[in-house]
Amino acid sequence: MSSTSFTDLLASSGVDPYEQDEDFLGGFFPETTGSGLPKFKTAQPSPLPISQSSRSFAFSELLDSPLLLSSSHCYLQSLISPTTGAFPFQGFNGSDFPWQLPSQTQTQTQTPNAASALQEETYGVQDLQKKQEDPVPREFADRQVKVPSYMVSRNSNDGYGWRKYGQKQVKKSENPRSYFKCTYPNCVSKKIVETTSDGQITEIIYKGGHNHPKPEFTKRPSSSSANARRMLNPSSVVSEQSESSSISFDYGEVDEEKEQPEIKRLKREGG
């Protein structure tokens, strides 16, 4: 790992590097958002058929592996570009992926709508790349990160214990949302998982940071027999075939107005 790691970036953003390092996917962040910076907010397109052929990369299985579970963040860190410190999955065009997507050509044959949606993501990429000149990439401080479906653990297992407390069919998405709370005592962290009717995760939104370290996977509540069965139950396996999904970290007030002008500027510059 180079000196410009995600951890370093987070550290320079005023966030405790150890805590961030603990598990960025699990959303173990300090309660304080502090920075007041706008979070990284990209347009959430309808599911894109970009990872249909990405199943060959079983990253989600890596995340599921008990052996890797407690150190999944290490994998995530290792996926950060050693040269830029940016997430390698920052671009849905696949060009930035360390594991070259076999579907790269497929992304070039998107339907117009999908392509435009893809471009929305790409603007974020360009934005990120531009701002990498800055000491602190805003996206990291903003604490909202989206990753492709294959970055999502099949059972949404991020190492924390989650208890589902609700499910809702929301209008803005045709997919139902499941609402989860962290089972750790006094932890207010929540996550919203949006899945297709097939059970495939299309989006995960983390809300609120964990106020505790990630439990040992051998101790965490989710290791209960019921959960273990669910994890092993193929019917509960999700996301492996997800067409497109994302993980969002939502740690504060959204101020898209701060983000949009820059996107517009990039669009002008780019077009």
Place this chain on the structure above:
DNA sequence: AAGCTTTGACCTATA
């Protein structure tokens, strides 16, 4: 028996 999911009802924010 503990802890989980399910699911309809309820609460709250917003247009």
Place this chain on the structure above:
DNA sequence: TTATAGGTCAAAGCT
């Protein structure tokens, strides 16, 4: 003020 949508509660049932 009201309608609507999103988020949460809580009882019941399941593992």
